[in-house]
Amino acid sequence: MFAELLVLLAALLATALDYITSTDAHSEECFLERVTLGTKMGLIFQVTEGSFLDIDVSSGKYTFAAYMDGIYNFCFSNRMSTVTPKDKTHKNKLEEMINELAVKMTAVTYEQEYMEIGERIHRAINDNTNSRVVLWSFFEVLVLVTVTLGQIYYLKRVFEVWRVV
Numbered sequence: 001m002f003a004e005l006l007v008l009l010a011a012l013l014a015t016a017l018d019y020i021t022s023t024d025a026h027s028e029e030c031f032l033e034r035v036t037l038g039t040k041m042g043l044i045f046q047v048t049e050g051s052f053l054d055i056d057v058s059s060g061k062y063t064f065a066a067y068m069d070g071i072y073n074f075c076f077s078n079r080m081s082t083v084t085p086k087d088k089t090h091k092n093k094l095e096e097m098i099n100e101l102a103v104k105m106t107a108v109t110y111e112q113e114y115m116e117i118g119e120r121i122h123r124a125i126n127d128n129t130n131s132r133v134v135l136w137s138f139f140e141v142l143v144l145v146t147v148t149l150g151q152i153y154y155l156k157r158v159f160e161v162w163r164v165v
Contacts, residue, residue, distance in 0.1 A: 005162060021076070023076050023077070027077075028075055029072065029076045030075040030076075031074045031075075032071050032072070032073055032075050033071065033074065035066040035069070035070065035071075035072050036066065036069050037066055037067070037068055037069050038066060038067050039065065039066045040066075041063065041064055041066060041072065042061075042063045042096075043061070043062045043063075043074055044061045044062075051123075063094075082147070
């Protein structure tokens with residue numbers, strides 16, 4: 001029965017990202033993972049329940065690259081415990097990180113496309129506004145020159161002496 005449970009757990013371990021186990025007092029739980037050469041493995045654990053002030057490590061994070069093909073063991077010992085079992089949460093961190101990275105990369109791609117479209121629209125608006133400002137400035141210069149010439153002509157006429165013969 002124990003061998004069947006271990007085989008089932010190993011099969012689940014290959015596809016699972018997260019699972020919970022309980023390790024009784026004075027016992028040890030081991031998990032097997034078949035790994036090929038160079039595969040990066042990650043393991044995070046945390047004691048979530050139990051403890052009677054008899055915990056030597058309450059959480060941990062380990063990452064390594066497999067140095068050869070084969071089966072790797074992850075063992076959790078509760079031999080130090082005097083009374084209580086410990087419940088632990090395990091995560092296959094590498095798979096979780098890859099999935100999270102893929103989702104974030106897709107989001108970044110969509111965000112970049114959105115930013116490019118927005119930049120094109122805003123550039124067109126800026127170019128249009130700039131051309132209108134230039135045309136308005138030429139119009140203002142023309143009005144200013146016309147008003148200046150009109151004032152000069154008016155002032156000359158005001159100060160011109162009229163002679164009556």
